Amino acid sequence: MSGMTEHxxxxxxxxxxxxxxxxxxxxxxxxxxxxxxxxRQLRDLQTTSRLLGALPQLAPGRxxxxxxxxxxxxxRPVRLLGAIGSGLFAFLFIASAVLNSGGSLGGGxxxxxxxxxxxxxxxxxxxxxxxxxxxxxxxxxxxxxPAAAAGAAASQGPGTTSAGASPTTVARAGEVPSPAAAPxxxxxxxxxxxxxxxFLLIALLFAIAAFVAHRRLHQA
Amino acid sequence: MDDLDRARGGDARxxxxxxxxxxxxxxxxxxxxxxxxxDAEDVVQDAFVSAWRSIAGFEGTSFKAWLFRIARxxxxxxxxxxxxxxxxxxxxxxxxxxxxxxxxxxxxxxxLADIAAGHEAREAVEAALSLVPVxxxxxxxxxxxxxxSYEEIxxxxxxxxxxxxxxxxxxxxxxxxxxxxxxxxxxAG
Numbered sequence: 001m002s003g004m005t006e007h008x009x010x011x012x013x014x015x016x017x018x019x020x021x022x023x024x025x026x027x028x029x030x031x032x033x034x035x036x037x038x039x040r041q042l043r044d045l046q047t048t049s050r051l052l053g054a055l056p057q058l059a060p061g062r063x064x065x066x067x068x069x070x071x072x073x074x075x076r077p078v079r080l081l082g083a084i085g086s087g088l089f090a091f092l093f094i095a096s097a098v099l100n101s102g103g104s105l106g107g108g109x110x111x112x113x114x115x116x117x118x119x120x121x122x123x124x125x126x127x128x129x130x131x132x133x134x135x136x137x138x139x140x141x142x143x144x145x146p147a148a149a150a151g152a153a154a155s156q157g158p159g160t161t162s163a164g165a166s167p168t169t170v171a172r173a174g175e176v177p178s179p180a181a182a183p184x185x186x187x188x189x190x191x192x193x194x195x196x197x198x199f200l201l202i203a204l205l206f207a208i209a210a211f212v213a214h215r216r217l218h219q220a
Numbered sequence: 221m222d223d224l225d226r227a228r229g230g231d232a233r234x235x236x237x238x239x240x241x242x243x244x245x246x247x248x249x250x251x252x253x254x255x256x257x258x259d260a261e262d263v264v265q266d267a268f269v270s271a272w273r274s275i276a277g278f279e280g281t282s283f284k285a286w287l288f289r290i291a292r293x294x295x296x297x298x299x300x301x302x303x304x305x306x307x308x309x310x311x312x313x314x315x316x317x318x319x320x321x322x323x324x325x326x327x328x329x330x331x332l333a334d335i336a337a338g339h340e341a342r343e344a345v346e347a348a349l350s351l352v353p354v355x356x357x358x359x360x361x362x363x364x365x366x367x368x369s370y371e372e373i374x375x376x377x378x379x380x381x382x383x384x385x386x387x388x389x390x391x392x393x394x395x396x397x398x399x400x401x402x403x404x405x406x407x408a409g
Contacts, residue, residue, distance in 0.1 A: 004287075010385075011385075013388050013389035014370070014388075014389070017388070019370040019381075021384065024400065033221045043258060045393070048396040048399070048406060049363075051395075052345060053367075055342060055345060055346065057248045058244070058248040058252070058256055059247075060244070060261050060264070064246075064261055065236055065243055067238040110289065
């Protein structure tokens with residue numbers, strides 16, 4: 001490179017940035033000593049570089065560093081179990097609702113079912129007892145069903161929940177007929193496990209757990 | 221153990237500290253390539269996420285250079301996809317021999333050095349920079365704004381040293397000529 005006769009224009013920026021080999025640097029330096037034109041170009045490049053270096057940093061409109069909390073290892077199983085549990089209990093809710101309503105499809109809800117749906121569980125239990133009493137009375141005394149049921153209904157009250165099944169109550173039922181209690185003896189009630197809303201509540205809890213776990217995993 | 225070592229070990233807070241230290245510089249660089257706005261912000265955010273996911277395997281010493289490489293590559297990908305849609309080349313060929321033209325200033329303008337501190341000068345430099353082809357601009361910013369060495373720039377941009385020298389020089393000459401075209405006489409007056 002020494003004895004450079006052409007203007008080393010392409011090397012001026014690298015010369016300025018001290019990015020030339022020793023030999024190139026010496027050759028360009030020697031040329032610059034005797035070349036006013038290349039000296040001016042070097043000064044312009046230096047000034048341009050300084051202007052660029054003085055540019056202010058630009059500010060983003062929002063924080064660009066994402067939240068990087070690593071998700072706990074147990075979060076994935078929780079999400080999976082939550083999803084499975086939610087589906088399972090939703091299915092149980094539907095199944096139990098269908099099964100429990102299926103008993104009334106054939107001939108309408110029994111009095112016990114109707115009372116249970118209204119939340120009158122004590123009365124419902126008594127109605128069940130009266131059904132049992134009626135069944136026994138039918139077979140033992142051949143008394144018409146409404147009368148037996150009426151006797152059972154007459155025995156409603158605290159402490160009588162098991163009386164319907166006793167022979168004593170059956171006899172009294174036969175002695176004191178009352179047509180007013182007839183609806184309580186339509187047919188035996190049928191219930192399947194816990195009430196359906198309980199299944200729905202559990203399904204919702206599982207779904208919430210799965211959703212929260214999913215959100216945490218997604219953010220991580 | 222420094223933040224980089226801790227981040228390599230999965231310490232999210234250490235990575236957060238590192239990322240915040242480079243957030244604005246990284247955004248400035250990407251914004252000057254893509255233009256300021258949501259695209260540049262998304263690129264930087266994606267670069268942070270990508271860096272976090274792969275930091276365990278990072279074996280270099282300059283976290284900043286590595287981060288710039290990730291972000292810069294994503295920014296170039298965005299431009300490539302935009303150009304592909306418009307069927308335009310990323311940059312005109314810039315590595316052939318020959319010197320870029322050197323515009324002669326008109327007489328009567330101020331010295332470049334005289335306007336270096338002014339607000340108008342900064343706007344003029346930004347405008348001149350925006351006219352530089354993308355890969356040249358990228359190399360020039362990495363050198364003059366971020367202060368990377370030519371070797372680091374070659375690594376960041378996955379280029380040869382000779383290409384880096386050429387891009388930086390051509391970009392500087394383009395900016396200088398653009399400023400001269402605005403009325404500055406440079407050192408030749």
